[in-house]
Amino acid sequence: MENTIVIATKNAGKAREFRAIFEPKGLTVKTLADFPDLKQVAETGKTFTENATLKATAVAHETQLPVLADDSGLMVDALNGEPGIYSARYAGDHDDAKNNAKLLANLSGVPAEKRGAAFHTSLVLIKPDGKKLVATGEVRGEILTAPRGTDGFGYDPLFYVPAEQLTFAEMGLAMKNQHSHRAKATAAMLPQFDAWWED
Ligand SMILES: O=c1nc[nH]c2c1ncn2[C@H]1C[C@H](O)[C@@H](COP(=O)(O)OP(=O)(O)OP(=O)(O)O)O1
Numbered sequence: 001m002e003n004t005i006v007i008a009t010k011n012a013g014k015a016r017e018f019r020a021i022f023e024p025k026g027l028t029v030k031t032l033a034d035f036p037d038l039k040q041v042a043e044t045g046k047t048f049t050e051n052a053t054l055k056a057t058a059v060a061h062e063t064q065l066p067v068l069a070d071d072s073g074l075m076v077d078a079l080n081g082e083p084g085i086y087s088a089r090y091a092g093d094h095d096d097a098k099n100n101a102k103l104l105a106n107l108s109g110v111p112a113e114k115r116g117a118a119f120h121t122s123l124v125l126i127k128p129d130g131k132k133l134v135a136t137g138e139v140r141g142e143i144l145t146a147p148r149g150t151d152g153f154g155y156d157p158l159f160y161v162p163a164e165q166l167t168f169a170e171m172g173l174a175m176k177n178q179h180s181h182r183a184k185a186t187a188a189m190l191p192q193f194d195a196w197w198e199d
């Protein structure tokens with residue numbers, strides 16, 4: 001158990017990305033799928049970091065294991081930063097297809113040069129004793145007018161990275177893990193991770 005980190009997520013796409021990062025470090029990765037009896041944590045915070053802290057704290061308390069929580073979302077320039085912290089529930093019920101359809105509808109008629117957006121991730125690591133580590137990451141891109149690609153999850157098929165001429169759903173896991181907001185937040189966190197882990 002002392003090698004185990006719990007990713008406080010129900011999102012299989014996030015879990016896959018974190019496994020690819022932590023398993024090569026020799027850690028055993030568990031997710032909320034391994035703790036089916038834990039109650040849902042309400043994301044009632046006003047910021048990504050508040051929500052990640054709520055998720056991490058609750059799960060560390062209940063599992064008595066070190067926990068990483070990720071709260072993330074898409075901030076679209078032409079929509080004044082929406083859907084932001086409400087990205088998962090944008091169209092009501094955490095349905096990726098409906099969220100993407102609503103995003104496209106709300107951007108209809110917006111020209112390419114005004115379709116800029118950023119993905120944000122806040123990561124919060126917490127141990128049962130309360131020792132905490134916080135890191136954030138962002139990546140900019142553009143929202144296409146139609147989906148491209150089949151990998152990834154969430155808004156990935158609409159999030160286009162001009163420098164690579166690919167959407168996140170066209171990159172595949174390894175390449176997305178070099179470019180994504182989640183990858184950048186993880187990179188920001190890793191230099192402090194070993195000290196946090198050992199302490
Ligand atoms: O890399 C990404 N590629 C595409 N979409 C993404 C990404 N990262 C976040 N997103 C979207 C998915 C969801 O609509 C929202 C996150 O919401 P967020 O509450 O952090 O995650 P979630 O509810 O899916 O899982 P959980 O809270 O159990 O970790 O932003």
Ligand SMILES: [Mg+2]
Nearest residue numbers: 010043071088
């Ligand atoms: Mg969530």
